[in-house]
Amino acid sequence: MYVIIVGAGKVGWNLGRELLEKGHEVTLLEKDRRRYETVEQELEHSIQYGDGTELWVLERAGISRADMVIAVTGDDEDNVLICQVAKEKYMVEQIIARVNNPRNKQWFDLLGIRPVVSATDLILRLIEHEVPKYGLVHLLDLEKERLEIIELLLGEESPVAGQRVGDLELPEGSLLISVLRGGTGFVPGPETVLEPGDEVLAVLDPGVEEELKTYFGPDGG
Amino acid sequence: MFILIVGAGRVGSSLARAMLRDGHQVSCLDEDSESHARLEIGLDKSWEDMGGQFTVGTGLELEALEEAGIENADAFVAATDGDNTNIVIAQIAKRRFNVPTVIARILDPYRAEWYEQQGLHTICPTRVAIEMLETEVKEAATKTAGGT
Numbered sequence: 001m002y003v004i005i006v007g008a009g010k011v012g013w014n015l016g017r018e019l020l021e022k023g024h025e026v027t028l029l030e031k032d033r034r035r036y037e038t039v040e041q042e043l044e045h046s047i048q049y050g051d052g053t054e055l056w057v058l059e060r061a062g063i064s065r066a067d068m069v070i071a072v073t074g075d076d077e078d079n080v081l082i083c084q085v086a087k088e089k090y091m092v093e094q095i096i097a098r099v100n101n102p103r104n105k106q107w108f109d110l111l112g113i114r115p116v117v118s119a120t121d122l123i124l125r126l127i128e129h130e131v132p133k134y135g136l137v138h139l140l141d142l143e144k145e146r147l148e149i150i151e152l153l154l155g156e157e158s159p160v161a162g163q164r165v166g167d168l169e170l171p172e173g174s175l176l177i178s179v180l181r182g183g184t185g186f187v188p189g190p191e192t193v194l195e196p197g198d199e200v201l202a203v204l205d206p207g208v209e210e211e212l213k214t215y216f217g218p219d220g221g
Numbered sequence: 222m223f224i225l226i227v228g229a230g231r232v233g234s235s236l237a238r239a240m241l242r243d244g245h246q247v248s249c250l251d252e253d254s255e256s257h258a259r260l261e262i263g264l265d266k267s268w269e270d271m272g273g274q275f276t277v278g279t280g281l282e283l284e285a286l287e288e289a290g291i292e293n294a295d296a297f298v299a300a301t302d303g304d305n306t307n308i309v310i311a312q313i314a315k316r317r318f319n320v321p322t323v324i325a326r327i328l329d330p331y332r333a334e335w336y337e338q339q340g341l342h343t344i345c346p347t348r349v350a351i352e353m354l355e356t357e358v359k360e361a362a363t364k365t366a367g368g369t
Contacts, residue, residue, distance in 0.1 A: 053305050055331045076281070077305040081332075087337055104281055107309060110316055 004029065004066045006052030006082050007073035008039045011098065015070065016043060027061045053078050056087065068094040076104040083113045147203055148214035149177075150212075154198045158217040161198075166190030174212050222246070225294040225320075226311055227280040228301030229256040232326065232346075233302040236298065238264070241273055248274035280310030286318075296322040304329050311341055 001024045004030065005012045008030035016028045020043070028157045029052035030036040036049040050057035052073070063069065069086035074097035077113040079097045086092040099105050099118040106118045140149040154161050160168060165176060179188045186192075194200070202212060222245045226233045229251040237260060241247045242357050249260060254277045260268045268275055278285025280299065291297065297314040299307035311325035324342045327333035333345035 054329065054333075055335065075305070076301065077309045080309050081305045085335070088339070103283075106283070107281065107313060111309075111312060207237075 001025070001067045002062070002065060003027075003068045003070065004058070004061050004063060004086075005070045005072065006078075007071065007098075008035055009072065009074060009152075010046060011072045012070075013039050013043075015072065016046060019098060020046060028058060029061055053081050054090075058082075058085070058090070061149055063090045063092065066090070066092050068092065068096070070096045070098075072098040074100055076100050076107070080111060083108075084111060087113075138198075146206055148206055149201060149203050150209060150211065152200045152202065152213070152216050154194060154196050154200065154216065156196045158194075158196060160194050160216055161196045163194055164190065165192045165194065170207050171211040171215060173208045175203050177201050177203050222284075222295045224292065224296045224298065225250065225289055225291055225295055225314075226298045226300055228307075228326075229260055229275075229297065230290070230300065230302055231259075233298070233300035234259045234262070236300065237273065238262075241271055244334070246272070246274075248276065248294075249278060250276045250278055252277065252279045263347045264299065272365070280306065280313070287315075291318050291320065294318070294320050297324070299323075299325040304332055308332065308341070311366055335363060 003019055003024055003198040005016050006029045008016070008028045012028055012030075016026050021025045026046050028039065028047040029050055030039060030047060031049075036047060039047050048057075048061055049061070052058060052071075062087060062151050066086070069083065069092045072081040073079055073082075076099060078085065079099070083095040083097045086094050090091065097108055097113050097116045099108060099116045101119045102118050105116060105118060108114065170176070174190055178185050178190065178201045179194070180201070181195065181197070204212060224240050224245055225248045226237050227250045229237060229249045233249065233251070234256070237247050237249050237295070257268060257275050260273065260275065264271060274290065276285055276289040278288070279306045280286065280301065291314065294314070295302040297311070299311040299314070301307055302330075307325040307327060311323050314320045315323045322342070324344060325336070327336065327343045327345050328347050330345050330351070333343040333348065337343045
């Protein structure tokens, strides 16, 4: 796969290194001369000096044959523009944009730039996961597939605790995919009996979340 | 007409004054509060006394745009010193707020050309400068050729 990464900051540099190690062809673009020289010492010809929001710089890097363009500069406007031209002018199949200021995410959405990665969102997700106060954690949206994966924590009062998975009357469009108990995970069968304290992963059609949450009852928090 | 100008630098502030003088309602949005002074160059009264509006903020901040009156704007001009900023905020004005007339100043001719093709109204001062210089130099060349 040929990947162009715009912005050789901490994110871009490490991403570039990882992708090279996995055997991909990578070109990093960096507009700061000193930063470029630093990274060039390690990555050599895999980095080019230039402003990745300039069309000729992208063209020189071979954007027309790129399979993926990743915009991880510190400037949200630049990341929007890079992804917009990559997608709409050069027909790049896959784009990924970094959102620096979470309040700018709405503009990425408005202009059809997705997926986006926001450090703030990731940390927030992690907090929700680590702090069990939240009974239900939204883990993943599979947008194209129109599926969601969520995590539920079974409280003492949960009406499903003590029940066999085979006897559950789960909402239509939901499926239990794993149970985490005592630090280990396993795939539940019909005979599995759910216990309070279990963390259950479920895959769902969009919109079933609330119904499933109600069915599982009050959480452990 | 109500005109919202984002970026009150040399271009934005001159345009703002000219539009105000022509009797339009003008609102300026700039991230630098000092830009307010630039608006008042050559005016006898303050910008506000002349009927102008000034808001501190960027064109990416929803609250700032709303405070500057984007919802009532008949025309939106993106005239900050950043091409990418102008391109993004012009699209916000168009797609999110449906401002009837949206114009973006873009210095890079290539970016300007492509976004123009995508339906964004752009003004490229660099392109204008290139054309003027080209005309002048060609004229000089013709004269020189005729003289020898």
